[in-house]
Amino acid sequence: MKKVFLATVALAAVGAAAPALAADLGARAPYYQKAPAYVPAPIYNWTGFYIGGHIGGAFSSDNNFSGLSTGNNSNGRFLGGVQVGYDWQLNPAFVIGLQGQYSWLSGNVGAVFPGGLAYTNKQRGLGSITGRVGYSWGPGLLYVKGGYAYSDNNESVTFGGVPVAFATSGDHTNGWTVGAGLEYMFAPNWSANIEYQYYNFGDARFTAPAGLVGVGSFTTDDHTVKAGVNYRFNWGAPVAARY
Template identity: 55%
Template sequence: MKKILLGAAALAVMAAPAFAADMPPRPYTKAPAYTAPQVVYNWTGFYVGGHVGGAFAGDNSLQGSDARFLGGVQGGFDYQFAPNWVVGAEAQYSWLPNSNNNGVLFPGGTLVTSNTDQIGSVTGRLGYTWGPALLYAKGGYAWRDSNNLGVSVAGVPAGFTTNGNHKDGYTVGGGLEYMFAPNWSAKAEYQYYNFGDTTFTSGPADIAGRTFRNDEHSAKVGVNYRFGWGGPAAPRY
């Protein structure tokens, strides 16, 4: 029996090379190309933030043409759909600490001063996003503090009346927002505010009957913090 087992083992060893030679070669397969994960940005959710910039009165305004510092806060909600469109709503408040206290001097010697140091808006906005960037337009209701007009001649206050209190108006604008880190975005924005026209219905002769536009142009940069939803989502392969 021992001789038989040894003989069988010897035959197996001798037959192995021949069997291996009869096997077809293993085909070469190239490793699949590496595909980087796709980062998905999600704009849906609430946010709060702050902004700084400048305000510039329009032509024929009692505010004058000099730039005034502007700073404030904003908050809102965005919803992303379809899949690259974003719709939302935003409330914004700005403070203008250096309003036009010097006034406008008219040829007859009448000095008119105005002081608008708070301005706000509640707007809808619609945007298109690609990757971390969002290009948007906005528009809606605008508000400002009471336009504290003052009229004086040679330093002596003078009586006057106007056609109404222009606190309420409208605003339109647009901007670009960019997600630079999870939950954080930065924006640059232009916004125009219009509060109608003010007409002096009575007062010194050089201002009585004159009409002035109440509008503001603003340029702002800001930062938003997005709660939970903002920023890159999980990688998609």
């Protein structure tokens, strides 16, 4: 009985001391689950300089020389070149810019006339200085462009393979150009584009030799399709928003 009495007293003492011990330890802090890190959506900035290269094809109109035989005008010619420019992003939706471009051309255009005279233009290249206006949605940019165009012509007239002196009435070296395209930022600092561009250098007539004076006017023009890549010097890279 003595042992039972002592055990009962000990349990009572422990029970009385427990609340005081809990008070000494302090209340346990409530548990909060850590919120997931916020990852902001990237902001795409088109403003800045860029430089790049392109490849594609060029096609001349078939109606040169009033419908006479136009040789390989309608056949595609390979082109490749470079471009440099600057874009300004006016707001999240609209972009304006200025671009200079030059494309080297393969092949030639020309016509063979009744009587044996032949005209050939080994057109070496196409250049342009254009403004462009675009609509942007994040990494994408849909744009139109237009401005000055230049044709690097290397013309000749031959008879039986022998060069013949000739003259024309019009300047078909300087002209105008329009185009449209789609550009997309596929990585920081890098964008790719595909575009159609039309070049027109006006009409001209032969004033010599006599055998070509009456063949009618001809137009120097080119339809081109190009695919290119640009490096945008950091301004075109996605920038994480700060909060």
